[in-house]
Amino acid sequence: MRMLRSIGFAFFVALGFSTAAQAQAPEPAQTSEPAQFAVTGVEVLAERDTPQACFSFNHPLEKSRLNDYAAQVEIDPPVRVSVMARNNALCLDGLSHGAKYNVTLKQGLPGAQDVGLAEPARYEI
Numbered sequence: 001m002r003m004l005r006s007i008g009f010a011f012f013v014a015l016g017f018s019t020a021a022q023a024q025a026p027e028p029a030q031t032s033e034p035a036q037f038a039v040t041g042v043e044v045l046a047e048r049d050t051p052q053a054c055f056s057f058n059h060p061l062e063k064s065r066l067n068d069y070a071a072q073v074e075i076d077p078p079v080r081v082s083v084m085a086r087n088n089a090l091c092l093d094g095l096s097h098g099a100k101y102n103v104t105l106k107q108g109l110p111g112a113q114d115v116g117l118a119e120p121a122r123y124e125i
Helices: 002-014
Strands: 039-045 052-057 073-076 082-086 089-093 102-105 121-124
Antiparallel strands (some): 073 102, 102 121
16 A cells, blocks of 8 residues: 555656645735826727727726817828727727828827826837
8 A cells, every 4th residue: 555655646746746835926016006007909900891990008098078089199191080989998990901000199198087198109000
């Protein structure tokens, strides 16, 4: 019986299992100030009849009707698009298939709770 236990233990160790307790990594320090409002990603929906580009943010956008998000976006070459804010995304609808655009989200673009982009965010789509 003792021999079987030793063989079982050797097999257990050979498979990479350990009998030692796993070391716990220290938890990251919590900061008292929230993360700066920023763009976290861009998704281009080119398979639609009219292509759309959506910019994701790490915080929700301000939904007030007083915000004109079209004034916060610069597109080169200039093209007329509709700009829609949805939760954590700002979408540009009305782009052309096969075209390349330089899009700038201007400094101060408003997020919810009185936050805004600290600096312009530039993307080539």
